[in-house]
Amino acid sequence: MANLKVMVVDDDNNICELLSLYLGKEGYSTVIASNGQEAVDRFETEKPDLILLDIMMPQLDGWQVCRRIRKTSQCPIIMLTAKGELFDKVLGLELGADDYIVKPFEAKEVIARVKAVLRRCGLSQQEEKKEVNYDNLYINIENYELRVRGKQIDTPPKEMELIYHLASNPNRVYTRDQLLDEVWGFEYYGDSRTVDVHIKRLREKLEGASEQWVLKTVWGVGYKFEVKRTDV
Amino acid sequence: MANLKVMVVDDDNNICELLSLYLGKEGYSTVIASNGQEAVDRFETEKPDLILLDIMMPQLDGWQVCRRIRKTSQCPIIMLTAKGELFDKVLGLELGADDYIVKPFEAKEVIARVKAVLRRCGLSQQEEKKEVNYDNLYINIENYELRVRGKQIDTPPKEMELIYHLASNPNRVYTRDQLLDEVWGFEYYGDSRTVDVHIKRLREKLEGASEQWVLKTVWGVGYKFEVKRTDV
DNA sequence: TATTCAGTGTAACAGATTTTTGAAAAAGGT
DNA sequence: ACCTTTTTCAAAAATCTGTTACACTGAATA
Numbered sequence: 001m002a003n004l005k006v007m008v009v010d011d012d013n014n015i016c017e018l019l020s021l022y023l024g025k026e027g028y029s030t031v032i033a034s035n036g037q038e039a040v041d042r043f044e045t046e047k048p049d050l051i052l053l054d055i056m057m058p059q060l061d062g063w064q065v066c067r068r069i070r071k072t073s074q075c076p077i078i079m080l081t082a083k084g085e086l087f088d089k090v091l092g093l094e095l096g097a098d099d100y101i102v103k104p105f106e107a108k109e110v111i112a113r114v115k116a117v118l119r120r121c122g123l124s125q126q127e128e129k130k131e132v133n134y135d136n137l138y139i140n141i142e143n144y145e146l147r148v149r150g151k152q153i154d155t156p157p158k159e160m161e162l163i164y165h166l167a168s169n170p171n172r173v174y175t176r177d178q179l180l181d182e183v184w185g186f187e188y189y190g191d192s193r194t195v196d197v198h199i200k201r202l203r204e205k206l207e208g209a210s211e212q213w214v215l216k217t218v219w220g221v222g223y224k225f226e227v228k229r230t231d232v
Numbered sequence: 233m234a235n236l237k238v239m240v241v242d243d244d245n246n247i248c249e250l251l252s253l254y255l256g257k258e259g260y261s262t263v264i265a266s267n268g269q270e271a272v273d274r275f276e277t278e279k280p281d282l283i284l285l286d287i288m289m290p291q292l293d294g295w296q297v298c299r300r301i302r303k304t305s306q307c308p309i310i311m312l313t314a315k316g317e318l319f320d321k322v323l324g325l326e327l328g329a330d331d332y333i334v335k336p337f338e339a340k341e342v343i344a345r346v347k348a349v350l351r352r353c354g355l356s357q358q359e360e361k362k363e364v365n366y367d368n369l370y371i372n373i374e375n376y377e378l379r380v381r382g383k384q385i386d387t388p389p390k391e392m393e394l395i396y397h398l399a400s401n402p403n404r405v406y407t408r409d410q411l412l413d414e415v416w417g418f419e420y421y422g423d424s425r426t427v428d429v430h431i432k433r434l435r436e437k438l439e440g441a442s443e444q445w446v447l448k449t450v451w452g453v454g455y456k457f458e459v460k461r462t463d464v
Numbered sequence: 465t466a467t468t469c470a471g472t473g474t475a476a477c478a479g480a481t482t483t484t485t486g487a488a489a490a491a492g493g494t
Numbered sequence: 495a496c497c498t499t500t501t502t503c504a505a506a507a508a509t510c511t512g513t514t515a516c517a518c519t520g521a522a523t524a
Binding site: 156157158159190191193194197198219220 | 498499500501502503508509510
Binding site for chain 1: 281375388
């Protein structure tokens, strides 16, 4: 896959530099714009593959920039919003934002979301694995196949995607909101308890399948697919 | 990461110089303002990434400066308060201060707090380690994972954060109040004995894990994660 | 050395919070 | 219309957290 270009738009130069650094490490090339007008202008000439767009900016704010760009392009846009600022999901959807990130953010999260959005748009940098394999567990998200102890188990799509998502990043803790965003999608509005119910049904299917891994609750935080370490 | 800029506001020039020195050594660039009005003015032009703000100043005091800056910016603010002066946490919270430091302060503490606040705002100068490793002890705060003698131990979030905090700064003594501030959070009000109970529960989990380190009580002061030195 | 006392360890409780679970309603597909 | 999947809801269960009371310890004093 050719090198992908990301445009970072924020009036705070530190944020721009930081994001640029994160993205650079992951092999993206970056373009920086430090205000709304510059963003609109450079978008035409640079033709980035994705835009990270701050909402709070003087003059032309993020929403306005988003609206303008959407008039001529479907280029994926991730909005940046400061914690405390209330982010209007409805407005975001109407204007065609693809995702949003709350500041302060972490490198990992930014990268994960950029990748996720690009993937959804069929622009992922490298083909990602469509299957995961653990002791007594095989998941293939392409043909929606789940095998536990070698036995195929009929599993509804949502459960399938959830276990695939968790098992693809073993030991990483996901909050319910992250899962809703990343598995259900940005546009999903709903009770975060929904995740619990799916986890429960997955657990019924996975119960006692292996000592090597477990679908664990991290109390007060979320869930993770925990894999026993053999080392250290 | 681009160089971060800190604005130091204090009517005592010695304090300013001293802080400036500390910060400079750590790679921050600094701007000094010696009264409230100057702080407000220079904030606009300099756009610092963080402000160290003395409370007691003639004319415009720290609280007033804080209020004014908060009208237009979420720039992190750490208040400086002299020992003896009573520092009003509630007022601090309402006005949106992010932390506070009591004078006389130590270089180490100032740097630690500046870093902590910047980190919370997603502006940390370098990626901080999310895991610590000692003989028979592995802590990963990102995955909420605690392993003692290689065995994974389920641990509640508060205990997790506490041991992570202590183990991240081995041999440093923390008072109970410091731990409440730094682990429970600036906004937490509560009995400092709470810390004792958490320490006890941690000790149960860590008991006899290693000769190399220990969760030690410093009588009359607080606690520290003590690591035996092999060198020196 | 005995005494005193503030500081610390511990166990147990209560309240708060979070998670699990079952059941039923809603939505979607055939 | 039927069946499956998904979501919602709320009661029940589990877990975490802060507090308290009391026992114990270390350090200072007489």
